[in-house]
Amino acid sequence: MREAIAQRLDSDTPHVVTDGKPLYKGVIPTIKHDRGNHKEELKDKNWTNTYTVESAFSLxxxxxxxxxHKLSVEHLDRYLGEFCCRYxxxxxxxxxFDMALHNLANRKPSPYKDLTF
Known part of the structure; x- marks a missing residue:
């Protein structure tokens, strides 16, 4: 976990917010790390909560x-696009249903070669 975060976390990142999982303690620099607490987040309306991102990842x-059941790397951007749309x-x-029906009636289908690269 430490290596993955070190590779992806830019040194200029001022603030990292995570859930309260103890796994992050010692992995993310303490000075940058804020651990969320859902009970406290509900009390403090000015604090940024992690509910939105947790909800999106759950979906x-x-x-x-x-x-x-399984993802392919070639189409990962399409899977993410679909779930962004759903969210x-x-x-x-x-x-x-009405939106889907409207799009089916008014848009041209994507050619197979565009879908398969």
Whole structure:
């Protein structure tokens, strides 16, 4: 874990917010690290919480297990695009069928060669 974070965390990053998992203690520099506490986050309205990102990742993980079972590297950007779309429209459940029908009727299909690179 320490190597992965060291490779991806830019030295200029001023602030890292994680959940309260003890795994991060000692891995992320203490001066930059804020550990979230969901009970306290609800009390303090000015603090940034981690609910949104946890919710988005949860939706993505459930989609992988439930829909695809396995991902291919070649299409990873498409999987992420689909789940971004799903997440951004999660409160529009009643309109989704009409939106899909409208898009099917008014857009051209993507050629197979575009889908397969």
């Amino acid at each position: 993505f993980k459930r989609g992988i297990v439930g829909n695809y 951004n429209r999660r409160h529009q459940q009643a309109k989704l």
